[in-house]
Amino acid sequence: MINQREIILNIKDLTVFYDKIKALDIKSLNLQGSILGILGRNGSGKSTLIKTILGLLPPSSGSINITIENSIEKIEAIPSQHMAYSPEEGSIFSDVSIEEYIKLWCRLKQNDKNYDKKDGLKYIEKLGVN
Numbered sequence: 001m002i003n004q005r006e007i008i009l010n011i012k013d014l015t016v017f018y019d020k021i022k023a024l025d026i027k028s029l030n031l032q033g034s035i036l037g038i039l040g041r042n043g044s045g046k047s048t049l050i051k052t053i054l055g056l057l058p059p060s061s062g063s064i065n066i067t068i069e070n071s072i073e074k075i076e077a078i079p080s081q082h083m084a085y086s087p088e089e090g091s092i093f094s095d096v097s098i099e100e101y102i103k104l105w106c107r108l109k110q111n112d113k114n115y116d117k118k119d120g121l122k123y124i125e126k127l128g129v130n
Contacts, residue, residue: 005070007077008032009053014062016052023048026062054079055108080108098127 009031016024024045038046051057053064066077077083 004034005068006032006034007036008067008069009036010065012063014064015060016048016057017060054083
C-alpha cells in the first residue's frame with residue numbers, strides 16, 4: 001500500500017510588487033490535498049504566486065508555509081527538493097543574463113550560493129557565457 005501524502009499550503013497577508021505595481025494581494029489562503037493546482041485567467045497572478053512560493057520572487061510582505069504530511073511524518077517543504085515549475089516562456093526573468101540565470105539555479109538547486117564557482121563553473125564555461 002502506498003503511503004498517501006497531503007500537501008498543506010498556508011498563506012497569510014501576502015503581497016508581491018513589480019516595482020510599484022501590486023501584482024499579488026492574498027489576505028488568507030489555506031489549501032490541503034494530495035495534489036494542488038492553481039487556476040485562473042491570464043494576468044490573475046498564478047505565475048507570480050508560484051514564483052513566490054518557490055522563492056524566485058521575494059514577497060513584499062506576508063508569509064507562506066508549505067508542509068508535506070503522511071501517516072509517519074510532517075515536514076516543511078523545500079522548494080528545490082519538493083516542487084517544480086515549468087514556465088511557459090523560455091526564461092523566468094527576461095532581464096537576467098544567461099550567466100546570472102545559471103548562477104541562480106545553481107544556488108537554488110544546490111542550496112549553495114557559491115556552487116557556480118565550484119562545480120557549476122564547468123557548465124558556465126561549457127556554455128561559454130562567462
